Amino acid sequence: MRRLASKRILNRVRSVNVPLGNRRYEIAIGPKLIQELGPRCQKLSLGRRCAVISDTNVAPLFASAAQRSLAKAGFDPVLITVPAGETAKALRVVERCYEELAKHRLERKSFIVALGGGVVGDLAGFVAATYLRGIPFVQVPTTLLAHVDSSVGGKVGVNLKAGKNLVGAFHQPKLVLCDIQTLKTLPEREFRSGLAEVIKYGIIYDAELFMLLERNLPKLLKRNPGTLSEVIARCCEIKADVVVQDEKEGGLRAILNFGHTVGHGLEAISRYGKYLHGEAISIGQVAAAEISARQNGLPSDDVRRIRSLFEKAGLPTQVKLTASERRQLFDAMRLDKKVSAGEIQFVLAERIGKVVWGKRVEQTAIQMALDAVQ
Ligand SMILES: NC(=O)c1ccc[n+]([C@@H]2O[C@H](COP(=O)([O-])OP(=O)(O)OC[C@H]3O[C@@H](n4cnc5c(N)ncnc54)[C@H](O)[C@@H]3O)[C@@H](O)[C@H]2O)c1
Ligand SMILES: [Zn+2]
Secondary structure (H helix, E strand, O other): OHHHHHHHHHOOOEEEEEOOHHHOEEEEEEOOOHHHHHHHHHOOOOOOEEEEEEEOOOHHHHHHHHHHHHHHOOOEEEEEEEOOOHHHOOHHHHHHHHHHHHHOOOOOOOEEEEEEOHHHHHHHHHHHHHHHHOOOEEEEEOOHHHHHHHOOOOEEEEEEOOEEEEEEEEOOOOEEEEEHHHHHHOOHHHHHHHHHHHHHHHHHHOHHHHHHHHHHHHHHHOOOHHHHHHHHHHHHHHHHHHHHHOOOOOOHHHHHHOOHHHHHHHHHHOOOOOOOHHHHHHHHHHHHHHHHHHHOOOOHHHHHHHHHHHHHOOOOOOOOOOHHHHHHHHHHHHHOOOOEOOEOEEEEEEEOOEEEEEEEOOHHHHHHHHHHOO
């Protein structure tokens, strides 16, 4: 009896609603959801033809299960495999996808399934936003970052040589399926990188989530299914809550950029080679916490807890920069999209669980924060 009950809890599927009027959608979180892809798409009144877009790492692991589920439910899927990694977020890859869609005769009601990490989600979502002026798409994220961040909220796009995410659209998915079993094969470094966004949600929105992470980090690092589901669902709820209040980033959505001013700068000056995104924003969030302590009344004990949680998650909290690298970092931060009228703006914390956005920070304060993470 007891074993049965615990199994039921383990297999529990959580559901988060994103209430965007007639573009509302569900995020389902739990195990074995790829097997439910077909039946769940059936409920969305979509056309028969569809395309699964995935990358060369993810397709061999999960594409056949996804295609099987779709075919069993009466759909006619074609698989499009793109190279793994950030280079796939490019217009020439978008064009190749369009050609494949046309060859498979996808039409207005046909749909795309994005099966992969944030790269595949952003690329496939952009293809869906623009092919035939927009067709439906479903997200099946397979990295922790994609489960908690990129698959929710409707930002899709690709990179140009001139910079990341410079071409894009807002296109909400019809459904997001977070199958936590896909995370079993995710490389350790990628998993920890995703945790940086998870911790961010605690800092910006939810002191209880932050405490839960402090208590349950060992279980999370072991990828315990129950803990994973609970934490991912909470992160998705927070992202959904923020997106619903500010879909097109006019205000509140900016809080999602906590730690990203310095983080994006570090990624840019290392030419996107040295740090994974989560690693860069881990350092960025500790720097933002240091600035918050000096300028925004963040208690020093909260700074200590923030730093300590990133450390325990195995993420970097320090960076050694030469004087010339610091200058490059400032130049990169001034080029970032979050800059308006040449001023570097920050999201700053008041306490764990509460932040404010659009805060002007003097260069000297940024220098002091960089000293603190040096
Ligand atoms: N649209 C948004 O709101 C938003 C938000 C945050 C980030 N992003 C974008 O997301 C991208 C980063 O996403 P990411 O961190 O998921 O990187 P990614 O998609 O490149 O995936 C990381 C690596 O893990 C591999 N992989 C994915 N799932 C796997 C699995 N289950 N098992 C084994 N290997 C697996 C991939 O092939 C890749 O090599 C960036 O381009 C960023 O701009 C978008
Ligand atoms: Zn991020």
